[in-house]
Amino acid sequence: MTTFSRTAALAAALAVTAGLAATIPSSSADGTAAGGAATRTVLDVRGLDQGAPPAVAWSERRSGRTVIHGTDGGRTPAPNRLAELAPMGSGHVIQTFGRGGTRTRWIDADGSPGRREWRTGHGLGVSARGSAVGFSGRAGRVWTIDEEGDRVLSFRPVPITGKGRAVAVVGESCKEDGTSNGCTVYVNGPRRAFYTSSHGIVDRVPHLRIVTTGRKRWLGGITSLSDFGSCSALLRSWQVRWRTCDNQLSDISPDNRHVLGTPAYADGFGPTALDVLATADGETVHSFTSARNGRSATYFDEVWEDADHVLVVTYQDGKWAVVRLGVDGSMEYAVAPRRGSMDTWAPFQLQTR
Template identity: 35%
Template sequence: MSPGRAPAVVAAVAAVLSLGACGTQTWAPGVADDPTSTPSSSATDEPTPSPTATPSTTASTADTPDPVDPGVLTIRGVPRGAPPRIPYLAHAGDTWALVRPDGTTESLDREYGEFATMGDGLVATTYSATGTQVVLLDGQLQEVHAYDVPEGGLVATPDGAIVGWLGADGRPHVVEHGGDQEWDLPEVTGGSSLAALLSDGTTCKEGVEGVGCAAYVNSPDGTRAWISISHGIVDTVPGVVAVGDVATGDAGMVAMTSVSDEGSCWGRFQDFRRKPVWETCDYTLFDFSPAGTGILAGPAYLDGFGQGLAAVLDLDGQVRAEWHSRDQAALLHTVWEDDDHVLALVFQDDQWAVLRLGVADGSVELAVPPVPDRGGASPFVLPTR
């Protein structure tokens, strides 16, 4: 978080907390972080050969793959770009590893379904026949704590300083200060998953470092959402059936307003209002960009194996960029790399790859080159942002 923005952040979250104390509307977003530096969509850290066959100087031009047009989602003929600028998990042989942005890898003892960085360690989820757990890994990537959870679902504050999940007792649980500090927020009766976290600083503790934090919780059937605030208030979020994401600054909140067999409708909310600033039934709204200037989106109807569409909308609901699947490319997961790029986990031709999607020009390049399928399970896990 930029130090110059801190007073406004404090004021915004203080407004949430004071409103909750008065029994009036209690959900609200705060103030935007400064954007981070971004790589060029065509930059490469090292001159690495393309994963597709490269013709010799004497080869026929017919052997040269067709260039990939902007907005086309495919791994065929896509140029190699820089590796991901955020950490990810990768499977190789019989082991899993954390791959850092500088390219270093660190071995993991087992597979994790979701993860977020926390200091030098991780917060991650594991799944087994006995249930789901969230585990805390220290700087040596050794598991030091484990927590039973209803169904998983990690979320992080926009700056990544706080990571949380919904505990088995219905209380949002957060870890912060590199994993050295943990807190429980008030219990949400009927909640099943944590949707978003918002804080005015790097802690949920009220006092010198801030005025607390707020957790957004969704019901299991997607018909109701709540806010749980650190100083003891629990209230429903009006006008929505499920919260998608919240952001600092003027971005506000994205949330589902209705759902049917044909799809869902989503809106962007702002200024404590019960009605959205705008609403769309053409897209599912996922996450705000790190600085809260864009919204990552997908198709309105999510079903089957993967998606055939990825999009980025601006804060007015206008489409900034859109990518459509070609040759049966299935999009399994998208995450913001920075404010100008999205990473996409894609399955195509019995291979898995991570693409980088450029918001400014609709460009597509390989961030992680294709690897063969190992029986239907992805060899890559992108982080929770």
């Protein structure tokens, strides 16, 4: 699956500076305080311990060159204007941005491109196990690439104008045969969310105006938008489980127990607070918060690394880093900090899941 807001546009805004990391109050084993309230950790990422490298694919731009680090230790050269990446077969599906808009293609492990590229909307939809990646182009056309790497399947287009934005793929094999029931791709248009399936079914997504995340039977998205914020809902098997006007819903954990909640109102350079919510009822399990004095980090590219940890690209005090956040409130570096400007493209990019 994919998050709704990626690092596609980093505009100059309020600078963030440093502070001391603090957890309020002390956490118990299940991430809640003794009184049952959700625990909080100030998202100050200075001086953290160095942990293991990311257990998902990630890209790094250094000295004018971009390389994708695979989970197997491989290094794949990639274009500098990399906007999205998802492992697929022996290589990666990537999206790049430029004057001509967003382009999607598959590249092999050595960086060589596949046979085709597409002009698409920004966004990749990825199945739960990563076996299929979907994307959408002009006039709502939709495609998937599967584990064969460069095998591409076309779907009936969704009824939108302009370019669609793929968000999620449900089903691990989009080719219908004796061993597969096919897949469904969720796509956002300018005003509505739709789905198209390998069965040839195209329709509106129920209850949601915009889909922001999806994994197996779970689907989350925005139900209403205004100048003052947004409201969202989480669905299971297309039935509303709960609603919130406190968060927009981002990545769902691999065990389906938690979903990330970003701020309901997006403004400025980037978000400074992140909630871990229970998929069962929407209760907050743990919150990573901004410091009242502003001395905390801004984050981007939030993605689950495993069932207990989230990776985020952070910016604080003139440095970019990849930080590992635990559901229990722990924090450590997955990629050490590097100096950089908030006015330039982030040097790190995490894979879409």
